[in-house]
């Protein structure tokens with residue numbers, strides 16, 4: 545079998561309809577894809593994934609669309625978060641339980657402060673792939689491919705670990721399944737509230753291999769998670785990531801950084817939410833504490849004026865990263881809080897709904913971000929810095945943040 549045949553065997557659901565003039569994401573440029581050294585090995589793993597059960601079902605994604613519609617309409621708040629990069633070694637009950645407990649506590653505080661029900665979505669059970677600023681990194685004069693998430697290569701700085709290995713995509717599926725099994729066990733039962741899963745839809749071969757057509761409705765659904773988002777580095781108009789997101793019926797989100805224009809936002813709505821259905825599309829803005837007041841109002845005002853009802857979500861993490869003197873990527877809790885509060889201010893001034901927050905956090909007492917009541921200083925960073933990509937709020941810092949936001953809601 546040729547590699548082309550193998551590819552055809554793993555994403556038949558996404559095959560374009562030539563009669564409709566449709567274009568496949570495969571015909572478009574895809575940013576941030578790994579340089580897999582062995583294409584036949586990639587295609588063989590993908591062919592297997594194409595036969596595996598989806599991790600989530602269409603009716604669950606549809607239910608999340610309805611829950612997200614309430615956020616878009618101003619009837620609920622969203623708390624979305626988890627690791628920057630999940631690790632294959634991070635699927636123990638203790639770790640998953642700690643993340644869920646923290647997410648739940650944040651949701652409880654935010655819900656009480658906003659006086660609205662809270663929707664909980666983890667960056668969990670699939671957040672294994674990372675876009676990077678540079679394709680390689682140099683340490684002590686040695687240049688190696690950059691770490692792109694456990695689904696692609698290993699974080700250890702050695703040539704074997706850093707070589708992209710498609711078997712890791714199979715492991716990403718299994719680690720997602722183990723995590724999701726724990727989530728369902730820990731939150732299950734007809735009386736408990738739902739927790740949904742989300743991750744960045746980055747590695748399109750993986751996402752395509754897990755996309756299924758719902759036999760009841762004929763609609764396409766990504767089976768890798770309930771909500772998928774397209775990142776700031778892969779949202780190019782005419783790019784493969786947006787084309788893929790447009791094809792599936794899951795709720796989708798797009799990250800918008802400080803360079804995003806209102807025209808770009810409107811074009812994204814036309815592409816991803818042509819029917820203007822609340823709950824289909826969320827914009828996750830990540831402007832930086834210093835830019836939010838300057839850039840967010842025009843985006844929100846023009847999107848609102850267009851009549852579209854998207855869910856507005858604030859990611860106060862990715863615009864506030866800096867490198868410490870010790871060489872650690874870090875963020876100040878104060879900057880994170882300032883951007884989150886700025887987001888509430890902007891929406892209050894415009895009379896629009898501040899839909900919620902997208903955070904990088906973990907349930908444990910890591911030392912990756914600085915500040916907080918139980919203060920982590922720049923000197924403390926090496927003590928327990930475990931993230932393989934971006935710095936996460938520890939449990940105390942995550943709760944400090946939502947309590948400061950609760951104060952802000954109360955003083956409004």
Ligand SMILES: O=C[C@H](O)[C@H](O)COP(=O)(O)O
Nearest residue numbers: 628674675676677678933934
């Ligand atoms: O979460 C993501 C990071 O911000 C992204 O991977 C870029 O990180 P880098 O600038 O260290 O490559």
Ligand SMILES: C=C(OP(=O)(O)O)C(=O)O
Nearest residue numbers: 628775776777799830862
């Ligand atoms: C890479 C990420 O974010 P962004 O696309 O906003 O940079 C992320 O969420 O980890």
Ligand SMILES: [Mn+2]
Nearest residue numbers: 628904933934
């Ligand atoms: Mn990140």
